[in-house]
Amino acid sequence: MKKIVLGLAMILVFGLVGCDNATTTNSADDTTTQTVLTVLTSSGYEPYEMVDTDGNLTGFDIELMEALADVAGITIDWKDVDFSGIIASLQAGQYEVAIAGISPTAERAEVVDFSNVYYNSESGLVNYLVYLNTDSYTTMDDLDGLVIGAQLGTIQAELLQELADEYNFTVELRNSNSMIVEEMNLGSIDALLIESLAASAIVDANTNLTSTEFGYSMDSFYGNAIAFAKGSEYVDIFNAALVTLQENGTLDQLIAKWFTTTDTEE
Ligand code: ARG
Numbered sequence: 001m002k003k004i005v006l007g008l009a010m011i012l013v014f015g016l017v018g019c020d021n022a023t024t025t026n027s028a029d030d031t032t033t034q035t036v037l038t039v040l041t042s043s044g045y046e047p048y049e050m051v052d053t054d055g056n057l058t059g060f061d062i063e064l065m066e067a068l069a070d071v072a073g074i075t076i077d078w079k080d081v082d083f084s085g086i087i088a089s090l091q092a093g094q095y096e097v098a099i100a101g102i103s104p105t106a107e108r109a110e111v112v113d114f115s116n117v118y119y120n121s122e123s124g125l126v127n128y129l130v131y132l133n134t135d136s137y138t139t140m141d142d143l144d145g146l147v148i149g150a151q152l153g154t155i156q157a158e159l160l161q162e163l164a165d166e167y168n169f170t171v172e173l174r175n176s177n178s179m180i181v182e183e184m185n186l187g188s189i190d191a192l193l194i195e196s197l198a199a200s201a202i203v204d205a206n207t208n209l210t211s212t213e214f215g216y217s218m219d220s221f222y223g224n225a226i227a228f229a230k231g232s233e234y235v236d237i238f239n240a241a242l243v244t245l246q247e248n249g250t251l252d253q254l255i256a257k258w259f260t261t262t263d264t265e266e
Pocket residue numbers: 041042043044045048049083100101102103104151153154155156195
């Protein structure tokens with residue numbers, strides 16, 4: 001680990017002094033190939049991360065991470081996994097970095113490190129309930145007796161579990177939001193709780209679905225951040241790269257490209 005980071009620091013220095021095509025003059029036994037870093041993500045979360053028709057990962061997080069890695073002289077080896085396993089595998093030291101629309105909660109920060117927030121959606125985290133447009137759920141009391149789904153391991157899952165008794169609904173957790181959408185179409189789940197941008201993407205892609213803002217906002221879970229294994233040297237590297245992309249306008253361009261909603265939420 002130490003070795004890789006040293007190599008990386010050198011690449012950064014070269015970058016700074018502007019030796020664009022610096023022939024990597026190196027000590028004999030130094031492997032000068034770019035650092036390859038495995039980064040975890042969890043696709044099926046449009047517009048943050050999804051798989052395109054050619055089977056490639058795309059989305060805001062993917063392009064942001066690629067741009068950050070570029071600044072840092074790192075090559076990314078993507079690994080697409082279930083969201084619910086991400087924090088645990090960083091904690092176990094199995095992998096070192098993850099970007100997946102992750103909310104940097106205090107609870108998670110006990111076991112992983114976070115980058116600075118790279119994107120704040122709205123003021124705090126606003127969630128939407130997505131459901132068949134033949135139904136209408138407008139108040140919390142309308143949730144009485146419903147089966148409501150959320151993605152396993154998310155803060156939306158946690159929120160549902162906290163409110164289930166009070167509002168008398170049943171919680172069903174699945175590995176992906178698309179499974180929950182399928183089950184809504186089959187009639188075994190009544191609604192899906194998901195954050196606002198991802199809700200818009202689902203409603204846009206499924207004409208039989210509609211959404212309503214959920215009455216509980218989660219203001220303390222502000223924004224999205226990259227997660228790292230505790231103590232990872234990559235925290236500083238990616239925070240520095242983030243500053244570069246903030247200053248040169250790349251971050252704003254990516255936000256405009258992926259997060260500009262064309263329609264106002266119904
Ligand atoms: N922001 C939420 C959380 O951190 C949900 C993230 C889900 N991300 C995903 N790629 N499926 O719990």
